[in-house]
Amino acid sequence: MKARRNFLNILFWAVISAAFIGPGTITTAASSGALFTYDLMWVLLFSTLACILLQEAASRITIRSGKNMGEIIADKNRGSRGMLFVSVLIVLAICGGAAAYEMGNLIGAREGALLLFPSLKKIVVPVLGISAAMILFVPSLKFVARLMGSLVVILGLVFLYTAFQIAPPVSDVLRGLFIPSIPAGTKAPWLALALMGTTIVPYNLFLGSGISKGVKQVSEMRFGLIVAILLGGVFSLAVIIVGSAVHGEFSFPALSEALSNRSGVNGNILLGTGLFAAGFTSAITAPLASAVTLKSLFGKRDKKKWDYNGLYFRLTWLGVLMIGMTFAMIDIRPIPAIILAQALNGILLPLVSFILVYLVHDPGLTGRTNNIWNSALLGITLATTVIIGLHNLAMAVTRFLDIEFTRPQLAFVVYASISLFITGTFYWILFRSKRT
Secondary structure (H helix, E strand, O other), X not given: OHHHHHHHHHHHHHHHHHXXXXXXXXXXXHHHHHHHOOOOHHHHHHHHHHHHHHHHHHHHHHHHHOOOHHHHXXXXXXXXXXHHHHXXXXXXXXXXXXXXXXXXXXXXXXXXXHHHOHXXXXXXXXXXXXXXXXXXXXXXXXXXXXXXXXXHHHHHXXXXXXXXXXXXXXXXXXXXXXXXXXXXXXXXXXXXXXXXXXXXXXXXXXXHHHHHHHOOOHHHHHHHHHHHHHHHHHHHHHHHHHHOOOOOOOOHHHHHHHHHHHHOOOHHHHHHHHHHHHHHHHHHHHHHHHHHHHHHHXXXXXXXXXXXXXXXXXXXXXHHHHHHHHHHHHOOOOHHHHHHHHHHHHXXXXXXXXXXXXXXXXXXXXXXXXXXHHHHHHHHHHHHHHHHHHHHHHHHHHHHHOOOOOOHHHXXXXXXXXXXXXXXXXXXXXXXXXXX
C-alpha cells in the first residue's frame, strides 16, 4: 500500500517534469549531444538540482502557509501600484509566453505523430488540440497530473532504452556530469544557457505552488517532487546521449537515422514516440500552468468561477490552447510574439525567483528561518536565473534587430558580473532588513 502511494505521489509531481520536457528540451539536449557529446551534461545536472531547490521552496511555502505564491503576492501588495505592475507582468509573460510556445508544443507533438502515422497530416493538430482539451476538462487535477506523469515516463523509457543501446563510455559520461567545462566555439555558451532555460521555467513555480494546496505534509511533497524532477533530469540526460549518436549537423532525420543504426529499432518509431509524448504533455501543462497562475492572482475575487472546474479557469487554458492550435494549423510562426515572450520571460524568471527567495526567508510563511547552506544554494540558483534572464532578453533584442553575437564568452562574463552584483545586493538588503 505504501509503495503504491509513493508511486502515485511521484506520478502526481511528474507534471513538473512534463512541463519542462517539451520539444524544445528534446531539440536542445539532442543538439548538445550531437555537437559536444557529453561535455554539457553537467549543465543539465546543475539545472535539475536548481529546479528541485526552487520548486521545493515554492511548494513548501504553500503547504506551510496555506496560500500559493500568487495569493501571497496579492495579499502582500494588495492595492499598491507595484502589485498592479507585477500582476500585469506575470499575466503577460506567463499567458503570452505559454500561448506563443503552445504552438511549438503542438508542432512538436504533430511531428512526432507524423513519424508514426504519416497519413494523418491534415487532421493531426485538431486531434491533438481536442484531445488536450478533453483531458483538461476532466474534473480532477490529480488525475490530469498523474496522466501527464505517465506520459513522461513513457517518453523517458524510450530515450533511456536508446541511450543504453548506444552504450556510451561510462568514464566519458561521468566526466561530462561532474567536471564543468564549456567547449570552444560560439554555440557552446548559448546551448549551456538554453539547457538551463528549458529546465528552470518560471510558470512551473506557479504550477507547482498551485497544485501544492491539496498536499498536507512537506515530507510527502519533497519525496514525490524530488524523485519526479530527478527522473525528468535523467530522461533529459538520456536525450543528450541519444543526440551524441548523430554525426555531422543535427536534424531530426539525422537523429532518426542514428537511432535506427544504434538501437536496431526503427528510428522513426523511437523518435516519433518521444517527440509526441514531449509535445503532447507540454501542450497540456502550458495552458494548465496559465490557468493556475491567473487563479492564484485573481481567484479570491470569485472563487467559484476560478475553481478548477470554473468558467474563468477553463476560459484561460482554453484561450491558450486555441491560440496555439491556430498558429500550429496554419503553420505560421508568430516571431514577434515569440520574441516578446522571450523578453517577458527573461524578466519574469529572475523576478519570480527573487520573490520566491524573499518569501522563503520569511519565518511567518515557512515556519522557520533557512540555514546558511539552504540560503547559499538558493543564492547560487538565484544568480543563475538572472544570467538566464539576461540571456533571454539579449536573444530577444538580437532577434528583433536581426543581429548575432560574435563573442558569446564575453557576453557570458558580462551576464555573470551583472548577476553577481544584483544577487549580492539583494542578499545584503534581505539580511540587513531581517536584523532591523
